[in-house]
Amino acid sequence: MSSRTPISRPIMLLGLVSLLTDMASELLYPVAPLYLTGPLGASLVLVGLLEGIAEGMAGFLKGYFGALSDRLGTRAPFVQAGYTLSAFSKPLPGLWPAAGAVVVGRLADRLGKGLRSAPRDALLAGYAPAGAQGRVFGFHRAMDTAGAVLGPLLAIxxxxxxxxxxxxxxxxxxxxxxxxVLCVWWVKDVPFQPASGRRFAPFAVFAYWRSAPAAYRQLVAALTLFGLVNSSDVFLILKAKQVGFSDTAAIGGYVLYNGVYALAAYPAGDLADRLGKRQVIVLGLGLYAVVYAGFGLLTQIWQVWLCFALYGLYAAATEGVSKAWIADLVPPEQRGSAIGLQTMLASFSILVASSLAGLLWEQVAPVAPFWLAASGAGLAALWLGTVSPGTQAEPSGRG
Structure with a gap:
């Protein structure tokens, strides 16, 4: 393991940018539906359609721009443009109080996220010293999630x-x-040899699957299986309200989850660097199974708080660590495609999982989506237990 300090100035800068951006996004995310359906009189159908289109678009663009950054041999311009676009989308509904402004603002924000996400994660991996990917991604997730705590608290x-x-x-x-935005323009590239292939091929990220390392394909397949049962956190909030939480307490539980996640992300990344990323992710999926089984069984208020806290530990053990593991498995010039493909599939999967959870909640029983999610997490954990942890990938030398 490298003796160098893993959290260098560029990594701290990217963490600060994520904290500020997520603070702004989470300041508005719970407010936008209230604004649409309240003063602007929009229907719930429009709200649901907007979220579905926004997340689907962001999912595809994560893969596209990740692959494009590999082929162009640069990351920083995508990161800078993505954060800038998201920032300037925020005040639009305040300047133009109409449903159209909320729609345009939300879509522009998700376009910015799709533009920056995979290139940023590939850039983080490039800045990380050998043997410190887990800590670098853990630090970044901690900063990002701290913004997700501060934003809703400021909104309230x-x-x-x-x-x-x-x-x-x-x-x-x-x-x-x-x-x-002012901070992100100080971010500089880490040089790498561009990947081969046509630069602007729109579906190049899908073609990457065929040439990807076997361990990467196994990891992404297992994570996608898990994604197909990993529904929106909204169902946790709804379940908490069913047990007796007030609206404020339910939001408080969600803030607790993000707070635990922010505090545990860096220690989880450090543990992954020391013990192995596979072991930590498998542990995290095991926690997820316990949490969702717990939400299916809970009957008392204190159990809800405990489940939200454990849910934060699950997120800390999986979200940043999975990207760090991917960065270990592929050479630098493939990281944009590799991370972009995985995050794109995760975005599409949550749309399927949330639709299925809503159907099970209404047509079978409110407990059904929780048991399905717990079972799916257990299967994914067993599958990941068979995946080779891999070794640090070297540049392939392709021009």
């Missing part, structure tokens, strides 16, 4: 002070967003 505080003043809130979200 502001709306307590100024109830219903959504327009001003959209304008205020521009402040952390523009600070993120």
């Amino acid at each position: 505080a502001f709306l307590t002070w100024r109830p219903g003043d959504y327009t001003t809130l959209f304008l205020l979200a521009f402040l952390p967003g523009i600070l993120a």
Whole structure:
């Protein structure tokens, strides 16, 4: 393991950019549906359609721009453009109070996320010293998730002070967003040899699957299987309310989850570097199975709080660690495609999982999606137990 400090200045800078951007996004994410369906009078169908289109678009673009960054031999311009676009989308509904502005703003924000996500993660992997991928991705997830804690808390505080003043809130979200933009333009590339192939092939990320290392394909297949049962966190909040949580307490449980996640992400990454990424992810999936089985069985308030806290530990053990493992399995010039393909499949999977969970909740029983998710996580953990941990990949030398 390298003796160098793993969290260098560029990694700290990218972490700060993510914290500020996620603070701005999470400041508005729970507010946008209230604004659409309240003052603007939009239907729930429009809200659901908007979220589905936005997440589906972001999912595809993560794969496309990840592969494109490999072929162009650069990451930083994608990262800079993506964060800038997301920042300037935030105040649009405040400047133009109409449903169309919320739709355009949300789609622009997801376009920015699709543009930056895979190139940023590949850039993080390039900055990471040998043997420290887990800590680097753990640090980044901790910073990102800290923003996800601060954003909703600020939204709650502001709306307590100024109830219903959504327009001003959209304008205020521009402040952390523009600070993120000022920081991100200091991010520099890590040089690498561009991957071969046509530069602007729209489906090149799918072609990557055929040439990818076998261990990578096994890892992504197992993670995608898990993704097909890993529904939106909204169902956890709904289950908490069913047990007796108020709206505020349910949001508080979600904030607790993010708080535990933020605190545990770096230690989980360090543990992955020391013990192995496979072992930590398998442990995380085991925690997920326990949490979802717990949500299926819980009957008392204290059990809900415990499950939300354990859910934060699951996220810390899997989300950053899985990207670190992928970065270990492929050479630098393939990391954009490799991470982009996995995150794209994860985005598509959550759409399937959430639709299935809603159907099971309504047509079978509210407990059904939780038992399905717990079972799927257990199967994915068993599958990952057979995946080769792989070794640090070297550049392939292809031009």
